[in-house]
Amino acid sequence: MPEPASSSGLLVLLGRRIYGVAEKLVSETQLTSVGLLCALVMLLTTSGFLYSLVEPRRLAKHIVLEKEIPSARERREYFFSQPRDLLIKGYQRFREEMWGIESSAGVRLQLPIRFLDELKSHSALSFEKFISSVGMLDYTGVGALSDDAVHKFKSKFNPTVGAYVTELHDIVKVQMDKLFHKHEDWTEVNINDGIMEIVSILSARVFTGTEASQNVEWLELGPGYVTNVLVYIEALKRWPKVLRPLVMFFLPQRQLILRQWQQAKEFLASTIAKHKLQQQQINDSPSLMDYFINDDRINLEDMVRLQMAIVVAGIHTTSASLTQLLYDLAAYPEGIPELREEIKHVYEENGRAFNKKALSELKKLDSWMKESQRFPTFQHLAVDSLTLSNGLYIPRGTKMELPTTAIQVDDRLYEKPQVFDGLRFYEGRHKEGSENKHLYISTGKLDLAWGYGRHVCPGRFIADVEIKLVMAEFLLRFYIRNPAGQPRHPDLEFESNLLPDPTKTVTLKLAKQH
């Protein structure tokens, strides 16, 4: 069956491993004193914590598996370790109704797809606040991009994406030589770090500038910061909100995060100063950051926040999608010759180079990318109360989601949804009137991987370029397949996150030189 790529994925990236580390960290601190526990019990009963557990529960007409698994704790554990199975069970049973999943953060409301249109741009719902709440912005500095930043991203940066193709292709070629050895015979390789490194360099180039993309410390800082933040969040989450401002001082991750934040500030301060000086002479395409450096409303702290938001929103998502696609190709290698043929043809026809138009001609690759990328999206927080068209009142603070993972395998919407079919969307485009439909970057009710409505992912155009360049170069150089006898690598599942397992390997062999 097709394996979904990672979730929109914004924060919980290292799954169980991090959860385990966090558990250890908390248990090693001195916080479990009787005094604190008593305070905790009192505060739980007087704070809004109980409300958040009870209120969404009342709204959900059904709680999935409530009858089958009587213990709420066990239901939460089920969701923690087998979210996809639970989402599919709930969706198949309650498809048209509002239903709930019990999670460590209370009940998460699952929306039927029919509410999508009325909610897609609703002013009472916020994607930014959802991410800020998941990322514990006040403690970690990690949140979403502000509306203003997203506006600049769409209006200034996105129209220039085509101008990066040649430069990014050169980076991919150099990095591919460095990171993936030219094995003459089939050799088992872990591709995760290599893919993450290439994506980090490409992202640093387009979002921060050429110098950043060549600075090893900077390249490690963003992903390192996010990893520490994840552990810090898991540790903080074990305490009720009102105690967290006190508890944080005892958590070892905090010092690390403060130090990394300071390093990021210093690096950006010097980079911004250089960019300002050279602004008249910059020959290559500006980075996203260049559109912000002359804005007086944005200070250095905002710049660090912006860069960290980009790391969270852009690097892990893109590298997870690439890894998932390579895992799919390794599991279904019979599709590779056709893809390689297409890539070679387009490359040769275009004078042995790629540009934006050439990338758009990689139609079979585009279809494989789309088939490989299925994951949950549309997660929003009600920042104000609202009433749905069916009269249901949603109070402020409710987390609402669309069970996309389950929708993507609904056989009323997709033919044989359980079968991985790399050319599914390529074939679909041959139907009359569908020539330009279901592209990798398309958005719509059947194209939910990038979200839907006002907050649909603005990074999809650059992600499309990066993924196509890396895949084209990879497939021109290598044959790939799974180690003998291994099926498609299963994902790591963790609440609503589905991630490629970074411990898995594939086997590679050098293809004939192109």
Ligand code: HEM
């Ligand atoms: C394959 C890679 C990527 C995937 C799968 C992905 C997926 C998503 C999804 C599902 C959303 C939520 C949309 C909604 O709820 O309606 C989103 C939002 C967003 N993404 Fe991406 N994304 C990817 C790459 C990127 C990149 C490279 C960037 C660049 C920084 C980026 C920046 C953003 C931003 C800024 C938002 C929030 C938009 C807003 O608040 O209006 N994404 N992305």
